[in-house]
Amino acid sequence: xxxxxxxxxxxxxxxxxxxxxxxxxxxxxxxxxxxxxxxxxxxxxxxxxxxxxxxxxxxxxxxxxxxxxxxxxxxxxxxxxxxxxxxxxxxxxxxxxxxxxxxxxxxxxxxxxxxxxxxxxxxxxxxxxxxxxxxxxxxxxxxxxxxxxxxxxxxxxxxxxxxxxxxxxxxxxxxxxxxxxxxxxxxxxxxx
Numbered sequence: 001x002x003x004x005x006x007x008x009x010x011x012x013x014x015x016x017x018x019x020x021x022x023x024x025x026x027x028x029x030x031x032x033x034x035x036x037x038x039x040x041x042x043x044x045x046x047x048x049x050x051x052x053x054x055x056x057x058x059x060x061x062x063x064x065x066x067x068x069x070x071x072x073x074x075x076x077x078x079x080x081x082x083x084x085x086x087x088x089x090x091x092x093x094x095x096x097x098x099x100x101x102x103x104x105x106x107x108x109x110x111x112x113x114x115x116x117x118x119x120x121x122x123x124x125x126x127x128x129x130x131x132x133x134x135x136x137x138x139x140x141x142x143x144x145x146x147x148x149x150x151x152x153x154x155x156x157x158x159x160x161x162x163x164x165x166x167x168x169x170x171x172x173x174x175x176x177x178x179x180x181x182x183x184x185x186x187x188x189x190x191x192x
Contacts, residue, residue: 037187038075038093041142041180042157045166047102048072049117054098057105060115062157065164071097077183079127089130090148094120101126104170109150113170114158124148128155133175142180146173154179 038047045062049072053059063070074096081090093102100117103125120126127148132139145155147170154173157166173179 035074035096035186036076036183037073037185039182039184040157040166041177041182043166045157046073047075047168047181048165049095049098052097054095054100054117056100056117056119058098058100058117060102060117060168062166062168063164064166068164074186075102075183081127087132090127091130092120092122092126093128093145102128104147104149109147109153109170111153111169111171113153115155115168115170131173131175133180142175142182144173144175144179145181155181 039045040047040062043062043064045064048061048063048068048070050059050061052070052072054072058072063073072095076094076096077091078094079091083089094100095102095117098117099120101120102115103118103123104113105116106113107125109125118126125147128145129148129151130143130145133142133144134140147153147155150170152173153170156169156171157178158169158171159167171179
């Protein structure tokens, strides 16, 4: 029996929601270990804070060298906010060690604005809209993170530090590898 157009849409939305939950981790606090890496597609670097700081305003970086093991590498993507119309999800990215949230450093983000940790307050500055990167029409498991405060920008690798870490900033939102991120269990191989 043929599947109606409405049923196909419902099925594709359900499949997308299941893929999103698997890619980002559970949003149920009791089920989520919180021990997840946020990994960049360009170089496999892991989101952390500069000098492993847990302070309010700590600068967010990404670590490339596997010898660097920071407690600030652990993150939790909270909230579901799945929008079937746009195929996006809105999340807050909480650093587990600092118990603070990722946000742009300024109240009016623009290209070049650095990313920091701040006390979680529920503001749009701390909400991120996740846009799935597609491969062959399917969700690739990589996501472009745009601040809800300005979805024309995206979390982007800025420049290499001393060879083992990168600085980050906001730049124009388009799905290049330096702007694509995936959340995965800490130090675990992926099931690809």
